[in-house]
Amino acid sequence: MNRIVKFYHEMGSPPSFYRITSHWLKPMLWLAIVLTVYGLIDGLLMAPTDYQQGDSYRIIFVHVPAAWMSMFIYGIIGISGIITFVWRMKVAEAVMMASVPIGALFTAVTLLTGMLWGKPMWGTYWDWDARMTSELILLFLYIGVAGIYSAYEEDPRKAARLAALVAIIGLVNLPVIRYSVYWWTSIHQGSSVSLMGGANGIQHWDMLRPLLVMALATKFYYIYSMLARAQTYLLKTERKKQWVLEAIDQQTNHNNPAGAK
Amino acid sequence: MLELFDMGKYNFYVWASIAVFVVALLADYLSASSQHKNIKKQVKAQNRQVNARRNKS
Numbered sequence: 001m002n003r004i005v006k007f008y009h010e011m012g013s014p015p016s017f018y019r020i021t022s023h024w025l026k027p028m029l030w031l032a033i034v035l036t037v038y039g040l041i042d043g044l045l046m047a048p049t050d051y052q053q054g055d056s057y058r059i060i061f062v063h064v065p066a067a068w069m070s071m072f073i074y075g076i077i078g079i080s081g082i083i084t085f086v087w088r089m090k091v092a093e094a095v096m097m098a099s100v101p102i103g104a105l106f107t108a109v110t111l112l113t114g115m116l117w118g119k120p121m122w123g124t125y126w127d128w129d130a131r132m133t134s135e136l137i138l139l140f141l142y143i144g145v146a147g148i149y150s151a152y153e154e155d156p157r158k159a160a161r162l163a164a165l166v167a168i169i170g171l172v173n174l175p176v177i178r179y180s181v182y183w184w185t186s187i188h189q190g191s192s193v194s195l196m197g198g199a200n201g202i203q204h205w206d207m208l209r210p211l212l213v214m215a216l217a218t219k220f221y222y223i224y225s226m227l228a229r230a231q232t233y234l235l236k237t238e239r240k241k242q243w244v245l246e247a248i249d250q251q252t253n254h255n256n257p258a259g260a261k
Numbered sequence: 262m263l264e265l266f267d268m269g270k271y272n273f274y275v276w277a278s279i280a281v282f283v284v285a286l287l288a289d290y291l292s293a294s295s296q297h298k299n300i301k302k303q304v305k306a307q308n309r310q311v312n313a314r315r316n317k318s
Binding site: 036055059106235 | 275289
């Protein structure tokens with residue numbers, strides 16, 4: 001327990017956050033690449049064809065992981081938004097703003113792959129249906145958080161607090177997306193995977209496995225992308241501080257042990 | 262082997278989706294890693310200035 005508390009406090013201070021996460025970037029990126037390659041091969045070439053949707057269902061292997069990530073990342077933004085707002089932790093600000101680009105990207109991928117799936121299955125690229133509309137609102141929320149931040153960028157701490165406020169208000173959209181297919185009549189199909197099992201959704205392990213592998217791959221990629229951007233954020237906003245100079249000096253010396261400058 | 266890649270009448274939709282996914286993540290990787298490298302370069306330049314000033318005085 002003490003170790004967890006200590007780890008939490010360490011991760012809250014920019015210098016130790018930077019030092020600890022520097023070791024995570026490469027492993028996360030490699031895990032993401034290996035799992036994506038495996039997941040795509042398994043899903044596109046090995047998994048059996050669906051009896052109703054034929055080969056078009058294979059879009060699920062990118063669409064659903066991207067959709068999960070679009071909501072998961074917004075959840076992280078909301079939580080770090082609350083921490084930013086209440087405790088004014090710099091690392092939370094960094095995590096929040098670093099999550100915005102990759103989250104918005106996953107949302108856009110979800111919408112685009114959904115359209116490409118909708119055309120052959122529903123006969124239309126777009127419908128102003130509850131699922132699609134709420135996911136589009138999620139994209140606007142991401143853009144809103146980024147926009148508010150950049151409007152006050154000359155004062156990063158104030159910018160982060162205002163962006164956090166938008167992010168927290170936007171949290172209300174997450175359950176709307178999740179339950180939209182149940183609350184309203186929707187042309188979108190229901191969940192493909194449920195924690196409780198049940199008779200709905202994917203039954204076949206050969207179809208489920210690539211989906212779960214891709215879900216893991218996108219998680220690892222998110223960690224990579226978020227940490228790289230969070231480090232950039234901290235270096236940028238703290239560049240006048242001594243720890244930034246020391247951290248970069250150390251990395252330089254580590255890379256050229258001869259001490260070439 | 263090649264028939265594994267053939268999605269029949271869904272070829273366009275499936276492969277376009279995969280392309281969207283891969284291109285998006287690649288773009289994110291390039292932007293995240295180049296920003297990361299740039300800021301490090303800027304801090305290094307700043308370090309050199311600080312050191313030069315220190316050596317003078």
